[in-house]
Amino acid sequence: MFKNEELEINLGPQHPSTHGVLRVKLRLDGETVRHCYPVIGYLHRGVEKICENKTFFQGQVWTDRMDYVAAVSNNLGWAEAIEKLMGISVPRRAKYIRTLLTELNRISSHLLWLGTHAMDIGAMTVFLYAFREREEILDVFESFCGARLTTTAFRIGGLRDDVPPGFEAKVQAFLDRFLPCIDEYEDLLTENRIWKKRTIGVAPISAEECLAMGVTGPVLRAAGVPYDIRKAFPYAAYDEMQFEVPTRMEADTYARYLVRLEEMRQSHRIVQQCLDGMPEGAVMAKLPKILKSEVAEVYHPIEAPKGELGYYLVGEKGGLNPYRFHVRGPSFVNLQALPKMTEGKLLADVIAAIGTLDVVLGEVDR
Amino acid sequence: MQMTLTQTLVMALIQIVAVLAFIFVVVPMLTFAERKVIGYVQVRLGATRIAGGRKGLTGAVNKIMWWMGHFPVISFFRGLPTFMADGIKLVTKEDIMPAKADKFVFWLAPILCMVPAFAVFAAITFYPGVLGVFPTWVPIVGGLPVDGYITDINVGLLYILGLASVGVYGIVLGAWASNSKYPLLGGLRSAAQVISYEVPLTLSLLAPVILTGSLNFKTMSVELATGMSPWAILPLFIGFFAYITCGFAETNRVPFDLAEAESELVSGFHTEYTGMKFGWFFLSEYTNMIVVSALASAFFLGGHYFLPFGFQQFVPASWGWFAQPHLIFFLLKVFFLLFVFLWVRATLPRYRYDQLMSVGWKYFIPLTLVNLFIAGLVRFMA
Numbered sequence: 001m002f003k004n005e006e007l008e009i010n011l012g013p014q015h016p017s018t019h020g021v022l023r024v025k026l027r028l029d030g031e032t033v034r035h036c037y038p039v040i041g042y043l044h045r046g047v048e049k050i051c052e053n054k055t056f057f058q059g060q061v062w063t064d065r066m067d068y069v070a071a072v073s074n075n076l077g078w079a080e081a082i083e084k085l086m087g088i089s090v091p092r093r094a095k096y097i098r099t100l101l102t103e104l105n106r107i108s109s110h111l112l113w114l115g116t117h118a119m120d121i122g123a124m125t126v127f128l129y130a131f132r133e134r135e136e137i138l139d140v141f142e143s144f145c146g147a148r149l150t151t152t153a154f155r156i157g158g159l160r161d162d163v164p165p166g167f168e169a170k171v172q173a174f175l176d177r178f179l180p181c182i183d184e185y186e187d188l189l190t191e192n193r194i195w196k197k198r199t200i201g202v203a204p205i206s207a208e209e210c211l212a213m214g215v216t217g218p219v220l221r222a223a224g225v226p227y228d229i230r231k232a233f234p235y236a237a238y239d240e241m242q243f244e245v246p247t248r249m250e251a252d253t254y255a256r257y258l259v260r261l262e263e264m265r266q267s268h269r270i271v272q273q274c275l276d277g278m279p280e281g282a283v284m285a286k287l288p289k290i291l292k293s294e295v296a297e298v299y300h301p302i303e304a305p306k307g308e309l310g311y312y313l314v315g316e317k318g319g320l321n322p323y324r325f326h327v328r329g330p331s332f333v334n335l336q337a338l339p340k341m342t343e344g345k346l347l348a349d350v351i352a353a354i355g356t357l358d359v360v361l362g363e364v365d366r
Numbered sequence: 367m368q369m370t371l372t373q374t375l376v377m378a379l380i381q382i383v384a385v386l387a388f389i390f391v392v393v394p395m396l397t398f399a400e401r402k403v404i405g406y407v408q409v410r411l412g413a414t415r416i417a418g419g420r421k422g423l424t425g426a427v428n429k430i431m432w433w434m435g436h437f438p439v440i441s442f443f444r445g446l447p448t449f450m451a452d453g454i455k456l457v458t459k460e461d462i463m464p465a466k467a468d469k470f471v472f473w474l475a476p477i478l479c480m481v482p483a484f485a486v487f488a489a490i491t492f493y494p495g496v497l498g499v500f501p502t503w504v505p506i507v508g509g510l511p512v513d514g515y516i517t518d519i520n521v522g523l524l525y526i527l528g529l530a531s532v533g534v535y536g537i538v539l540g541a542w543a544s545n546s547k548y549p550l551l552g553g554l555r556s557a558a559q560v561i562s563y564e565v566p567l568t569l570s571l572l573a574p575v576i577l578t579g580s581l582n583f584k585t586m587s588v589e590l591a592t593g594m595s596p597w598a599i600l601p602l603f604i605g606f607f608a609y610i611t612c613g614f615a616e617t618n619r620v621p622f623d624l625a626e627a628e629s630e631l632v633s634g635f636h637t638e639y640t641g642m643k644f645g646w647f648f649l650s651e652y653t654n655m656i657v658v659s660a661l662a663s664a665f666f667l668g669g670h671y672f673l674p675f676g677f678q679q680f681v682p683a684s685w686g687w688f689a690q691p692h693l694i695f696f697l698l699k700v701f702f703l704l705f706v707f708l709w710v711r712a713t714l715p716r717y718r719y720d721q722l723m724s725v726g727w728k729y730f731i732p733l734t735l736v737n738l739f740i741a742g743l744v745r746f747m748a
Contacts, residue, residue, distance in 0.1 A: 017630070121715045123714065124712065125713060128408040351630050
């Protein structure tokens with residue numbers, strides 16, 4: 001008479017809170033998740049293979065379209081990986097501008113995460129507040145390179161152009177009003193009892209499990225491991241910057257929320273330092289007309305907003321394009337943690353876990 | 367003067383039409399207010415135009431609204447035609463039914479949801495007395511007084527609570543009849559939620575019942591506003607917050623909107639509903655909000671009188687207009703509480719299913735029981 005049957009349900013690929021085209025196969029016992037299996041590939045375009053058939057200059061356009069909310073840091077990784085491959089040294093001013101834009105991009109990516117994550121948990125107002133500030137950052141990108149989302153901001157060897165007139169004032173204006181905005185988000189969420197109930201102890205994952213699965217970024221730092229590539233293997237101008245790596249020990253959704261908010265504050269600090277200490281000089285290294293690679297192999301990791309973004313490149317003798325290109329996308333690796341975070345928990349926690357992992361499907365599927 | 371049967375029926379009909387008109391005006395205005403209030407909380411404009419092209423009727427309306435945007439106060443009301451557009455859209459949309467749905471129940475569910483939501487208005491007292499007298503030239507009812515309520519039954523509150531709890535059957539049956547997984551989850555959540563919140567909701571309303579010793583809506587609202595001892599303010603105060611919170615849960619509004627949790631269950635129990643069938647669910651949710659607001663303002667916020675929580679007894683008769691009951695006080699309180707519904711929606715995240723249950727059983731039931739005890743003490747002392 002009483003038959004205990006598990007309900008199999010497809011969360012996605014068209015679902016309001018799977019942030020793109022993630023499909024999660026769930027087996028539910030009532031509201032409890034018994035089994036969770038993320039199905040990916042709905043946005044696969046073969047970016048890696050395409051880049052192997054494009055010249056080094058052309059490939060950057062494709063990196064924009066991987067993690068499309070953090071295009072600038074994708075560009076940075078690509079440009080630096082090729083500079084490493086070719087042994088090009090970049091002028092110091094270009095490094096500073098790159099660092100500045102990348103940190104602004106980190107803020108904008110975290111703002112998008114904050115807005116959508118809060119919206120998934122039901123707090124819809126934070127979304128619009130966060131987008132209000134993100135808009136200003138996109139305006140800064142637009143003034144720098146004409147594009148707002150898929151920026152293709154940098155060139156191999158430096159920058160195409162120096163910053164436009166009025167750029168510093170625009171960034172400074174944003175910086176001046178951004179810190180109180182973070183406090184505003186905190187007013188809405190940090191001490192909100194429902195927010196705390198929905199996030200504290202939800203979707204936990206220990207540091208050991210993170211390391212075993214290669215989970216990086218704020219998720220790892222919220223588990224107490226202060227691993228940040230900006231400190232561990234400094235690139236761009238990060239070795240000249242003063243900033244801290246925020247960590248928490250709780251390893252839950254709330255800890256990740258606090259870590260990301262603090263990261264935004266630290267990014268604000270870095271951008272301010274870049275702006276204050278901006279050196280003069282050229283923004284482009286002397287390069288040959290046509291870039292040809294040697295036989296070489298590089299792996300260049302950078303700290304993208306979501307975690308370790310690594311570019312692996314193999315060059316052949318006189319090659320105009322990479323012989324082999326591989327991306328270690330943080331979203332893809334972090335998504336592995338989803339079943340571990342959610343099995344045995346409730347359906348609503350799956351939504352919170354997807355939000356807190358901050359996956360961008362363009363990068364997961366590539 | 368004794369009314370004849372015809373006169374009674376016609377009078378009741380007039381009142382029913384008036385109340386229905388009230389609902390059908392307030393509910394669309396509420397959707398407009400929702401856009402505007404939430405828009406203002408979220409630093410955006412809310413509705414400013416309606417869908418449609420540059421030509422035809424919609425084009426003309428949009429042009430007028432664009433023009434309205436030039437003036438400071440008028441620009442706020444730019445989106446006003448949206449509620450009419452919404453209504454037209456709901457009525458004219460294609461009605462789609464899933465192939466494997468249980469046809470009869472699928473059709474029955476919105477009705478089950480809507481009818482009780484409207485029927486409870488029969489026992490709600492908008493004004494405890496005579497609103498006005500028809501002029502003598504009116505046929506049939508000429509010269510007769512119009513009461514501020516449709517009926518004045520002795521078990522008014524029982525009637526309201528009984529009917530209101532029927533509404534959940536509409537949600538559960540609609541969810542089940544859709545024969546789809548997300549609605550099913552939404553319906554089950556809703557069933558559990560409504561059952562566990564019905565208890566504290568009723569318990570919180572029992573405090574006023576004990577204080578007044580009556581179930582009659584009119585008697586209760588008048589007594590609670592004016593005839594209480596000063597000690598009664600405490601149980602009314604606690605009861606108000608318990609009631610309004612449970613009311614949020616009963617009407618499936620944020621932060622308790624689990625049955626239609628958009629980010630989890632797409633749109634919960636009404637995922638498969640389209641057109642006017644969805645419209646009835648929608649309408650009944652907003653009507654229930656009015657009911658909850660009306661009950662809260664009648665029993666806890668001093669109803670038709672000026673001050674809430676029984677503070678009205680300290681108002682001397684010399685205040686004149688403010689010492690008397692007025693329809694406007696009642697309506698203002700209802701509208702304020704409706705505003706609170708929207709305000710909360712823009713502010714709070716959503717509870718999780720198990721947390722909702724634990725909040726209901728662990729906090730609200732004990733709290734309302736204690737409140738009931740306090741109310742009993744106050745009654746005993748008086």
